[in-house]
Every structure is written in C-alpha cells, then in structure tokens.
Amino acid sequence: MKKMKTVELVHFSIKYETELHSFELQEEQEQFTALPKKITEIADGHDGQYRIVILSENEPVGFFQLHSTDRVKDYSDNPRAMLLTAFSINHVHQGKGYAEQGMSLLSEFVQKEFPDCNEIVLAVNHKNIPAQKLYMKVGFQDINVNTNMYTFA
Numbered sequence: 115m116k117k118m119k120t121v122e123l124v125h126f127s128i129k130y131e132t133e134l135h136s137f138e139l140q141e142e143q144e145q146f147t148a149l150p151k152k153i154t155e156i157a158d159g160h161d162g163q164y165r166i167v168i169l170s171e172n173e174p175v176g177f178f179q180l181h182s183t184d185r186v187k188d189y190s191d192n193p194r195a196m197l198l199t200a201f202s203i204n205h206v207h208q209g210k211g212y213a214e215q216g217m218s219l220l221s222e223f224v225q226k227e228f229p230d231c232n233e234i235v236l237a238v239n240h241k242n243i244p245a246q247k248l249y250m251k252v253g254f255q256d257i258n259v260n261t262n263m264y265t266f267a
Contacts, residue, residue: 119170121215123223126165133174134167137204147202153179166223168203168216175207176216180228186235195233196224201245217252 126134153165162183168176178201186197198220203213224231236254238245250256 119210121175121212121219122169123216123219124167124169125227126167130167130169130174134177137174137177137202138206140205143202143205147200153177153200164228168212170207170210170212174204175210175212176201176203178202178216180224180234182228182231189235189237190233192233194230195235196228196231198234198236201236213248214252217248220252 162181164180164182166178166180167174168178179199181197181199183197185199186195189195189197201213201217203216220234224234234254235257236249238249246256
C-alpha cells in the first residue's frame with residue numbers, strides 16, 4: 115500500500131512563485147478556475163486577498179485564494195465569512211488525493227490564520243461536477259442548488 119505524502123497549507127511566498135507559474139490544467143478545467151500565475155501578481159493580504167499554497171513534501175501541488183473583501187457579500191450576509199476562489203491542483207499532481215487532503219485542512223488552517231472567520235463560502239460552476247463532489251466530501255454544504263453555492267461553517 116502506497117503511503118500518502120504529507121500535505122500542508124501555507125501562505126504564498128515568493129519561493130513558490132516559479133513552480134506556481136508552471137501550473138497547467140486540462141483544457142476543460144481552465145474554464146472553471148484561474149491559474150496561480152494570474153493571481154500571484156497581487157500583494158498577499160492586499161485588500162483582503164490571501165494566496166494559499168497546498169504543499170506536498172514542500173513542493174507546491176495546489177493553490178487557492180481566500181478573500182475577506184466585498185466579494186464575500188455576493189455569497190453570504192455573514193460579516194465574518196471568507197470566500198474561497200481560484201482552487202486548482204497542478205495537472206501533473208491530479209489524481210493523487212491532494213485536493214481532498216488540502217481541503218480537509220482548510221477549516222483548521224482558517225481557524226488558526228483567520229480566527230475572526232467562522233464561515234467559508236464558494237461558488238462552483240454547475241458543470242464542474244468533480245469540484246462539487248470534492249467540496250461536499252470534505253464537509254461543504256450546498257446552500258443554493260440554483261447557483262451551486264457552498265458553505266463550510
């Protein structure tokens with residue numbers, strides 16, 4: 115039986131930039147998310163946007179962004195909510211369990227790094243069935259079937 119590699123969530127650092135900029139997705143996945151290279155140009159924490167890297171054995175395998183900006187209001191009335199966007203796992207690392215492991219660490223990471231946050235929200239394209247299944251598997255709840263909005267509190 116193959117041992118799962120250690121996965122952790124960390125804040126973006128310039129030392130991960132080259133690897134994050136090399137991320138690739140399958141063509142059908144590109145319509146659902148933004149690649150890290152499009153997001154890493156903004157300053158971390160700038161205007162309430164936080165870039166988060168999913169590491170496996172200190173190698174970036176995934177990426178997402180958390181927002182405490184006005185964008186959250188489109189998804190939740192909770193002033194303590196954060197919005198998760200731009201989630202991706204580099205194509206060469208897909209199918210290895212990194213997405214599930216990374217998202218399973220999300221609640222603990224947010225409690226530690228953003229103690230005022232008590233809800234994480236996101237929206238998933240209705241055609242992105244794999245993402246919907248992932249989020250449900252790790253504890254998100256579908257709060258609006260018509261728009262595929264999910265919450266994790």
